[in-house]
Amino acid sequence: MYIYNEVDQKIVDERVAQFRDQTRRFLAGELSDDEFLALRLMNGLYIQRHAPMLRVAIPYGLISSVQLRKLAHIARTYDKGYGHFTTRTNIQFNWPKLEQVPDILAELAQVQMHAIQTSGNCIRNTTTDPFAGVTPDELEDPRPWCEIIRQWSTLHPEFAYLPRKFKIAVTGSPRDRAASQVHDIGLHLVQNDAGEVGFEVLVGGGLGRTPVIGKQIRPFLAKQDLLSYLEAILRVYNLKGRRDNKYKARIKILVEAMGIDAFRDEVDAEWEQIRSSELTLTDAEIARVKGFFQPFEYDASAAADTSLQQKLANDEAFRVWYERNTHEHKVVGYRSVVVSLKPQLEPAGDITDLQLEVVADLAEQYSFGEARSTHEQNLVLADVKNADLYAVWQQLAEHNMARPNIGTLTDMIVCPGFDFCALANAKTLNIAEQINRTFDDLDYLYDLGEIRLNMSGCINACGHHHIGNIGILGVDKKGEDWYQITIGGSDREDASLGKVLGKSVAADNVADTLKKILETYVEQRTDEESFLDCVRRVGVDPFKEKVYAAAH
The missing domain is CATH 3.90.480.20 (Sulfite Reductase Hemoprotein; domain 2)
Incomplete structure (x- = not known):
C-alpha cells in the first residue's frame, strides 16, 4: 500500500488549512455562494437534498485498517453513524455539518486520506479490479499503475478545470472487473507479440445521458509512455471539448463528433511534442512505485x-x-x-x-x-x-455482512436516489427494498445464476443502470416515480449497453415486472445459459411480450 512521504503529507495538510479559512470566510459572509461553490467542490463537498455530503477518496479502493477506524470515528462523531460506498470505490458521508467539514478533513489527513478531486471537473479517483494483485488470471498487478496515475493527476494544474469530470480505470486481467470500457479512458495491461507488457488504451466511454462504450485508440502502449500519452489525450480534450453545454462536454461526445481516427491523429500529434520529456517513466520510478505493492509474506x-x-x-x-x-x-x-x-x-x-x-x-x-x-x-x-x-x-x-448473495439479483448497485441526491428524479431505496422483499429465496436466486441489477435515480447513471444485465432508471412523471427497465447490458470484457424493454412501469410494479422478466428467462434459457447470454440469443421481444401482455 502506498505510504505518504513528507511532500504528500504537507500538500494534504496545507489543503486542509486552506479550506478551513475558505469555510470560515463563507460562513462569515465574506464569500458568496458562487465563490464558495468551486472551492467546496475542490474538496469533495456537495450540497445534497437535506444536508452537505462529503465524498472521501479511496484511491483504487485500497484502504488500511487504521483508515477504516478513522472512517468509523468520523461516521460516529460527525455524521449519523454510517457511511456509503460508491461505484467509484470512494466513501460518502451524507450528514456532516458544514462548519465541521474542515475538522473532518483534518482528521482524514492524520491517516493519509483526503477528499481532493472527488468532485469537480478534474481527473477523479482511478479505479481497478478489487482482486488486483491476488487473482490467478492476472497478467500483472494494475495497482502500481493506478498509483502512478494518481500522483500525476492529483492537483495537475493544467487539468484542474476540464470541460467535465474525467474517469480512468486500469485492469490487469482478461476478465474486466472494473467496468473499464465505460470510462473516459480504459487501460488494459496486455502482452504484445514480442512478449512485452504494456497497455491497450480505450477512450471515450461513459454512461449518463449519452451512454457510450469506449473505443480502442491504441492497441499497445509501452509502459514508459503511459503518462505522456495520457497527457496528450487530456490536452486534446481540454482544448477541443465543449464547454458551452455540460451535457455535451464529456470526452465521449468529442470522440463521437470527431471520429476515433481523427481524434487519434490529434492525440498522436500532441504526443510527439511531449513524448520525450520528464513525463517518460523510468525503470527506477516504476520500480519505486511497485515497491509499495509487493506480495505479502504468505504462510x-x-x-x-x-x-x-x-x-x-x-x-x-x-x-x-x-x-x-x-x-x-x-x-x-x-x-x-x-x-x-x-x-x-x-x-x-x-x-x-x-x-x-x-x-x-x-x-x-x-x-x-x-x-x-x-x-x-x-x-x-x-x-x-x-x-x-x-x-x-x-x-x-x-454483524450482517455475510449475506451469501454476491453475483445474484439482490447484489444490486443502487445510487442513493431522491432520498438524498439533489439531482435525482426518483427514489431508489424503496424500490431496492421492494425487490429484496420479493426475491428473498436464495435457492431461487442461485438457480437464476449470475445477474447484475443496477439502478439509478436519474439519467446521470451513478448506479450504472445502462450496463446492468437488468437496469432500472427512475423517471419523474408529473410528480410520480416511474421506472424504465433495460436488459442485456454488461460491464465486463464483453461490455454492452442494455436495451429498453418498453414503457416505464409504476413504482409499485417494479418487482412484479422483474418476476415476469425472470420467468421469461427460465422459459427461454438452455442448459447452463446465463441471463445475459439468453437475452443476447433471443433478443428483447420475448421479455417485452411477457411484461406487457396484460396491457394489450
Missing part, C-alpha cells in the same frame, strides 16, 4: 491445512457463503473474501461505524491489515487463509 503451511474441507462438509450455511462470497487466490491455501454490503433491508453500500470497525479488526487479524472497496459497493478482504475463513464468516454473519 507456506497454509496449503497443507485441511480444516476448511471439514468445515465445508459440516456447516451448510458456511459452505453456501464460501461458494458465493469468496474468490480464488493466486496463492494456494488463501481466498479473497467479499464482504457483502447488501443486507436484505438496508441500502446498498451503506456501512455503520461498528461494521467499519469490525472490518478493520478482521483486516488486521486475517488479511495483512488491508481491505478494498469495490465498484459494486461491497468490500473485499483479499488475503485470508483457508483456515481462517470460518472465523471470518462467523464475525461477518454476526
Whole structure:
C-alpha cells in the first residue's frame, strides 16, 4: 500500500488549512455562494437534498485498517453513524455539518486520506479490479499503475478545470472487473507479440445521458509512455471539448463528433511534442512505485491445512457463503473474501461505524491489515487463509455482512436516489427494498445464476443502470416515480449497453415486472445459459411480450 512521504503529507495538510479559512470566510459572509461553490467542490463537498455530503477518496479502493477506524470515528462523531460506498470505490458521508467539514478533513489527513478531486471537473479517483494483485488470471498487478496515475493527476494544474469530470480505470486481467470500457479512458495491461507488457488504451466511454462504450485508440502502449500519452489525450480534450453545454462536454461526445481516427491523429500529434520529456517513466520510478505493492509474506503451511474441507462438509450455511462470497487466490491455501454490503433491508453500500470497525479488526487479524472497496459497493478482504475463513464468516454473519448473495439479483448497485441526491428524479431505496422483499429465496436466486441489477435515480447513471444485465432508471412523471427497465447490458470484457424493454412501469410494479422478466428467462434459457447470454440469443421481444401482455 502506498505510504505518504513528507511532500504528500504537507500538500494534504496545507489543503486542509486552506479550506478551513475558505469555510470560515463563507460562513462569515465574506464569500458568496458562487465563490464558495468551486472551492467546496475542490474538496469533495456537495450540497445534497437535506444536508452537505462529503465524498472521501479511496484511491483504487485500497484502504488500511487504521483508515477504516478513522472512517468509523468520523461516521460516529460527525455524521449519523454510517457511511456509503460508491461505484467509484470512494466513501460518502451524507450528514456532516458544514462548519465541521474542515475538522473532518483534518482528521482524514492524520491517516493519509483526503477528499481532493472527488468532485469537480478534474481527473477523479482511478479505479481497478478489487482482486488486483491476488487473482490467478492476472497478467500483472494494475495497482502500481493506478498509483502512478494518481500522483500525476492529483492537483495537475493544467487539468484542474476540464470541460467535465474525467474517469480512468486500469485492469490487469482478461476478465474486466472494473467496468473499464465505460470510462473516459480504459487501460488494459496486455502482452504484445514480442512478449512485452504494456497497455491497450480505450477512450471515450461513459454512461449518463449519452451512454457510450469506449473505443480502442491504441492497441499497445509501452509502459514508459503511459503518462505522456495520457497527457496528450487530456490536452486534446481540454482544448477541443465543449464547454458551452455540460451535457455535451464529456470526452465521449468529442470522440463521437470527431471520429476515433481523427481524434487519434490529434492525440498522436500532441504526443510527439511531449513524448520525450520528464513525463517518460523510468525503470527506477516504476520500480519505486511497485515497491509499495509487493506480495505479502504468505504462510507456506497454509496449503497443507485441511480444516476448511471439514468445515465445508459440516456447516451448510458456511459452505453456501464460501461458494458465493469468496474468490480464488493466486496463492494456494488463501481466498479473497467479499464482504457483502447488501443486507436484505438496508441500502446498498451503506456501512455503520461498528461494521467499519469490525472490518478493520478482521483486516488486521486475517488479511495483512488491508481491505478494498469495490465498484459494486461491497468490500473485499483479499488475503485470508483457508483456515481462517470460518472465523471470518462467523464475525461477518454476526454483524450482517455475510449475506451469501454476491453475483445474484439482490447484489444490486443502487445510487442513493431522491432520498438524498439533489439531482435525482426518483427514489431508489424503496424500490431496492421492494425487490429484496420479493426475491428473498436464495435457492431461487442461485438457480437464476449470475445477474447484475443496477439502478439509478436519474439519467446521470451513478448506479450504472445502462450496463446492468437488468437496469432500472427512475423517471419523474408529473410528480410520480416511474421506472424504465433495460436488459442485456454488461460491464465486463464483453461490455454492452442494455436495451429498453418498453414503457416505464409504476413504482409499485417494479418487482412484479422483474418476476415476469425472470420467468421469461427460465422459459427461454438452455442448459447452463446465463441471463445475459439468453437475452443476447433471443433478443428483447420475448421479455417485452411477457411484461406487457396484460396491457394489450
